[in-house]
Amino acid sequence: MNIILMGLPGAGKGTQGKKLSQKFKMHHFSSGKIIRRMAHQDNSLGTVVKRYINKGELVPNEIITRIMKNRIIKSKTENKIFDGFPRNKKQIHDLDRILSIIKEKINLVIYLKVEKEELITRLTGRRICRLDNSVYHIKYDPPQKKGKCDKCGANLYQREDDKKEVAQKKIMVNRKKLEKVKEYYQNKGILEIVDGNKESEKVEQEIENIIKSNE
Ligand code: ADP
Ligand code: AMP
Secondary structure, eight states: OEEEEEOSTTSSHHHHHHHHHHHTTOEEEEHHHHHHHHHTSSSHHHHHHHHHHHHTOOOOHHHHHHHHHHHHHHOOOSOEEEESOOOSHHHHHHHHHHHHHTTOOOOEEEEEEOOHHHHHHHHHHEEEETTTOOEEETTTBOOSSTTBOTTTOOBEEOOGGGSHHHHHHHHHHHHHHHHHHHHHHHHHTOEEEEETTSOHHHHHHHHHHHHHHHO
8 A cells, every 4th residue: 555644844744654654564755854864965966955955945856756766666665655745746746657667556645734833833843863863842742851862862953944934934835735736636536634733642543544444
């Protein structure tokens, strides 16, 4: 089964994607994570990509599609979960085309719907471990020791694009495009909307029920 987890920045895609990938043995493709790794590279592409990310803008389709294609085609797992890709109409068709090469398709799209104010609270409070990239939240999921990762003890940091102004811009940049993506999958009859405002465990349970009823 191939699933897309969609939602605005901060909706909980990464959080839920991680849990689902462990539970259902799915390969979790997070375009944000992949592109951030690229931004850390000390070359011209890394510099270009970093500029888009830190401004809260979308990285050009050609770049995203190329790296996603490489990874999807190389992937050995049958079950895939996409988080953050596709983000616009062009990417929808790119993903369909990539999956058709390996004779697969998208079976289910889960839309995590979260209020704007809550998205801002989640983004501005998100903290990441410098070493293992674990994700925390200062209010909803705080580490045991302030500013330190529970798993490895390394320092936590705030993503540049989670600062309030950029967080607001990310929501603005993505809103209309995501609506079009949602309409596309709604018309195909494979979209399920989940109330993502609820606490993480409840959201997880709801998604699991949807997946099981689609298996
Ligand atoms: P996305 O991948 O959609 O941008 P994340 O999964 O990284 O979002 O979640 C954003 C922040 O909100 C993180 O700090 C995470 O710990 C927190 N979070 C995720 N889901 C919930 C939830 N249901 N309730 C409260 N906080 C959440
Ligand atoms: P995310 O981790 O999903 O919040 O993504 C962080 C940033 O990476 C975004 O704000 C974009 O700059 C970039 N990005 C991630 N996925 C995509 C995508 N599918 N298309 C374009 N840019 C993306």
